[in-house]
Every structure is written in structure tokens, then in C-alpha cells.
Amino acid sequence: MKPIDNKKRRTWWAVPFIAIIGLTLYGCPSQQNLAGSSDAAQKVYVAPGEHDEFYGMFSGGYSGQMTVYGLPSGRHLYTIPVFSQAPVSGYGYSEETKPMLQTTHGFIPWDDAHHPEMSQTDGVPDGRWIFINANNTPRVARIDFANFQTAEIIEIPNAAGNHASPFVTTNTEYISAATRFSIPMDEETLENQDVSISSYAENFKGTLSFIKVGEEGEMNIDFQILVPGFNYDLSHAGKGPSADWSFFTSYNTEEAHTLLERNASRNDKDFIAAVNWRKAAELVANGEGREIPAPHYRNYMDHNEQRAKSELVETVTVIDPIENPGIIYYLPTPKSPHGVDVDPSGRYIIGGGKLSSVLPVHSFEKMIEAIENEDFEGEVDGIPVLNYDSVIHAEVENAGIGTLHTEFDGKGYAYTTAFISSEVVKWSLETFEVVDRIDTYYSPGHLMIPGGDSMQPEGKYLVALNKITKDRYLPTGPELFHSAQLIDISGDKMELLLDFPTDGEPHYAQGIAADIVKERQIRFYQLEENNHPAATKTEADTRVERDGNNVHVYMTTIRSHFAPDNIEGIKVGDKVYFHVTNLEQDWDVPHGFAMLGARTAELLIMPGETRTLVWEPQKPGVYPFYCTDFCSALHQEMQGYARVSPAGSNVPISYGTGN
């Protein structure tokens, strides 16, 4: 028998020790970040009375809304109702806001909101508006930063799924939107066809839409570009030298129609479509393209009348790249790219190689050169495909597995999320080498740096928008909220500062310095500017009027009473319209209006605003109504009664307050 030498014996001794250490650390994946946590706490602490430095505007995903967070505190400040009805305020329930959710498919009170995008001036977020897409029923909404309310929603015809949307050009000339799903479209009218799904390759087409933004933010679809039947995934407009171009990723260039997980992952390279939007816009302005019937709604808040209006737009102009060469080129990009991001200088176009082991970086300069030299490796449906080797500038090695999205810090670095390897990877825009990486918890999709997709990023914080939460918080049930992580990127090494929970399923987010937004805020609506047709501006004007089976109650609220607060003469079978005007002219004094048995929602009426609730009482009796927003020491007393008599009874209309 060979004696065990001492050296080996010592090694064996260590085994249980290593095992114990290993067991202790097991389940503490964040161990590496615990060092310096008090330092991190100080960096995110916003003392009472102090304001956060940035507003973070997060998409709500399947909540259909937009949520507002303070950064660096991670505090949830507000939820803006956009595509979904919101009982919290009656958005989408009140007569004034219902038109916002009108579509050619009817009233659609929900959606899947993915990408917030701020308006820009000279390539920098300007704090006027923020846009967000509805992924399911193709729509784009504009939210006004002055009051954090949805100001306009436009429907996008000839599209199915609206994922690559809404991305703005550097002076908010256009917002682009691309169809996620291609559909069979009639050659002439682009109408959705009743054809076999297996005829995909032959019949299915897609569109890229360019929505023009007016001075007041009003949106209209200036033109759509007909494109091959791929899936269009994400987009970004160029900037600086590339400002006239927009870039769209595509997958399923295989044109598969079933089990895409396998069938759309065959090609080594798919495409980033480079679209010269300025040229296309000029062509359309000069009469190119054809106007086709394409009914779609434009819903907007009429600020004068304080109510939303729906306008049916009948047509859209479509331009075909086959007939108009030079407006679109394909950049081959490995492999099923997801994100496409343009660096602050506008020189590099970075594809998120979702299934690729390298991160491809295209050069805009090389792209233009290749176009001029007609350096094409082929064409697809008449669209030239540029030579990969001629346009690729670099491939970032070891940029993680499943790279999705990239943002920039303005200091020469790019930050890319890697979904599969669950990390954020920092790399240099000079050497195209990875310089730092940090684990995320877990599986990040988008990431956000305030201004990080603009020409002037504020390279201080990065937010990773993680898809999986697992063990980061107390378990709340099978569905865990999604977690965001705030990472300090001001130094050489990224440092995790904070986890915070989010609402819905946020995809993308954008951030802006709070100072830019704060100065634009209005605090209440001027009563004298309220031209709502059913507004009641003084208590003396309050009244109840019968018009057949409709009863209109012109009501006011002020701390702490309704006028009128006693109403009689309503009958079963009546449709009662409560037109409630909040007379307050002070900030943060909304009043609520809730009616027993109301089938829609309450109203939450901002100071100076008018909102209308429809109530159809079912049974006789006396029904209380009350204010739902705690408004004063006498809030609980802010209530009233509506008497409902049987149908056909002859109780006259009467009303009063304080009799």
C-alpha cells in the first residue's frame, strides 16, 4: 500500500471545508454585490422632500399602461393610463375618455404596450411628449409631459402586431412603426385576405409606417412602405450622419408560418432593413406612392373641450420599394437579430444577435459606400442585400449569450443586455472589446440609460429590465412582478445599486432629467379655459334636465360638497349622465364621483376638469353617491343621494344643495 503523502492529505482536509462554504453561499447569488451595499444605499436614497434626479418612463407591457418611476430611488410615482381602461380614474370608462380606445375593430380597452420613446429636438429628449406602441391592435399613443395624460392614439392600418414601434427621428419629424406579423394582403388594396396560411411565402407582406408629427404633436400616417413578408422586430432612427435613415431588424426571413421557434431560426443571417425615410418622404411629397383605402382611427384629446374625439381617416399612402429603388437596403445580420441600436455619433448600427455568438456592429459610412458601389450580394423582392463583409465594422467577441439591446453612456462605451447569460456587458466603441460585465437577476430584455438612445446620453445610471424575478423578493404567488435593477455606470466598473419591482411586464423604458419635465408641468386646469359642452362653472349653474329617457345632471364639486347633492325624479329605465365639474383651482385636489351600482367605474376629476359618468339604475330606491378622493377634513361628508322611482311614475325632477 502506498502511503498518502502529506501534501495530498492536506488537500483532502480542505474538501469538507469547501463544501460548507459552498453550501453557505448557495442561494446567495447576490453575494458578490453585497460589498459596499451601504454605499449603494446612499446613492439611491432620496430624502423626504427631495426629488429624484430622473423620471423613468416604463412601458406597462400587458397592463397596457405606462408607469413612471423616480430614479435613482426606484419609487413608483404614477401610472399613466394609455391603452387600458383604468378604474382608478375612469379613463376609458368616462364619456370623455372612451373615444381614445376606439379602433376599426371597435372599442378595445386593453393592449400590450412595449416601447416608450421620447420626442427629441436635435437628437436629444426635449420633454414635450412620450410615445408608446400598442403591440396587439396596432396603435401608437402620444402622452403629454405637461399633464402626464394620453393626448392622442392613432391606429395603424395594414399592420398586424406593432412591435417595432414607435421610434422617433432626431427632430421628431417622424415616428416609425413596423408590422410584427406579416399578413396576406391584397395586391391593390392591401386588405387582409382569406387565404390558406400555408401560402405564406407567396401571399404574405409587411409594412413599415412613418407617422408624421405636427407642431402640437398631432400624428398622421404620412406613408407606408410595402416590405417582404418577414417579422419586423425593433427599430431605431439614425442620428448625426445617419439621421435620414431608420433601421429595422427582421427575423423569419425564412418566411415560415408554423413552429417559428425552429423554422425561423434556420438562416445564418437575417436582415436589418435600412430605410432612407427622408428620400421616401420626398418621393411621397412629389406624388409617388398610391393612396389606398385604409380606414383607421385617430383619437385625440380636444383640450379646449376637455374630451376625446375620434376621427376616422379613410386612406393611407403606400410606396413600393420595387418601384422606387434607393429607399431601402438590407444589411445581413447574424442571426435572428432582435434589437437594433445606433450609437450617439450615428456612425454605428448595432444588431442584437439574439441567437448569434458575436455582436455585429455595422458601419453607416461603409453602408453608404457599399450602396454607392452597388456592392450587393443579392436582392430579396427587389430590395438590394448589401455584402455583409463590406458593411460590418466589427464583431464584439464574448458579448454574452443572447444579446438583445444596446444603449450608450456618451463616454465611448456601449452596454448590451445578454438574455441567456443574464448579464449586462460593457464594451468600447473604439476597440470593440468587452471591458466590464455585471450579472443581472435575471435575464434582462431591454436596458435603459437616460438619453441612452439619443445623441446625448446621461451616462450615470443604467436600468436593466429583467424578465425573471425568481428569488429576489418575498414570494407573492405563481406570478412574480418583473424586476428592474439600477446600475451605477459612472465609474470604470458597473455597480449594482438597487432592485425595484415594476408593474405589468415592462419591456423598454426611457429616462429624462426631472428638471426638464418639472418645468413643463401644469398643476390644474384653468376653469375659465374649460369649454367642455357640459361644464358647469359655478354652483349657481348646477341643474338637472330631463330629455326623454336621458337625465343630465350638471354637477359641481368643491371641498367638501356636491351641488346638487339631492336629486329626485329619476326613473328606472332612465340613462343618467352625471356631468361633474371640479371647481377647485388648486393643485392636487381632484374629486371623485362614485355611484352605487354604477357598472363602469368611478370618475376622478382633476381640478378645473369635467367628466361624465353614465348610470342606468335598475331598481327603485335612494342611492348614495360620494367622493372617492380624500379631499378635506370633511371628505367623508362629501356625499349625496339620488332617488330612483319606478318606471312610469310621475315624480318630478327636483334637486338642491343645502336646503
Added chain:
Amino acid sequence: MGTKEKSLTAVAALLLGLVFFVPIWTIDMDAPQYPEGIGMEISINKIEGQKKNDLLNINGLNHYIGMKEITPESIPELKIMPWIFAFLITSGLVIALWGNRNALLIWILLFVLLAIAGLVDFYLWGYDYGHNLSDDAAIKVPGMTYQPPLIGTKQLLNITASSWPGPGFYISLISMGLASYAFWSGKSSSKEN
């Protein structure tokens, strides 16, 4: 009165024209729920909130304690005061032209008396608003009145009310001072003659 005195008297009278453009008194109120403050400015012909809707909101607050609504349209002083100042300006100018020292003295005394009367009226006005409370008031604190101070600062429930003269008041003081100086200066020059 010499030219200098006449000129001074004219300036004293004309200076009062400025009173039409600036508040004569201000009342500031500080409360935790009004972090930006709330207050009103009293001019000779109007009462306004310091910010656009302050008066509306002050009335909103006051109704809990049963204080009458402050409605500038119903306050007779705001209609009378512009005439009083118009009279002081015209009579002052006439005296400046006329150069009569006795008349100037009467003008000064009248001005001072009117100013005192104004302050007394303002005090009584504050007294009435602060004491004459509705029996139906939601909030009643036994023995509590809500009269703002004439000058100075006072705690009224959770509100710190501060009452101070505004620019119009100081302009009036300067006018009085100039007129008095003209009178005194005229006296010494008449001795020399």
C-alpha cells in the same frame, strides 16, 4: 412757498399716482399644506390673490370656520379709495400751483387723518371677518377668532398669518414726508423773507 416747495408738493401729490398700481397691504399665510404659501394683496381698488387662484382657495379654507367669503366686488372701500386718492392728487397739485402753506398743512393733516381712518377701517374689517362667523361653521374652536393682525404675525389654527404694509403704503408715507418737508422748508424760507 418758493418754487422748490411748490415742486416738492407737486411731486408729493403726483407720487400718489403710483398707489393705483401697487398693493397697499399684503397678508401672507403659511401652512404645511401650502408649501408655496398662499396670500392676498390689497390695493386701493382691488383685492387679489398673490397667485392666480389664491383668493378662491383662501375662501375655500375660510368656509370651514364660517368666515364670510371675501368678494372684492362687495367691499365699498375699494370703490371709495380710488376717489380719495384722486382727490388728494388733484388738491395737492392745486395747492402746489397756489403755493398756500396753510392749505398744504390742511392737506397733510387730512392725508394723515385719512390714513389713520383707513387703518382703523382695515382693522374693523379684519375684526368683522375674524369674529363674525357663521353659526353653521363646520369647525368651531371655543373662544377662537380668526382676525388677522393689523401689522405683524399671528398663529391662526395651523396657519401663520402675516400682515404687512405693501409698496403703496410706503409710497404714501414718502408722499406725506415730502409734503411735510415742503411745509417745513417753506416755513424757514418765509422767515428769511
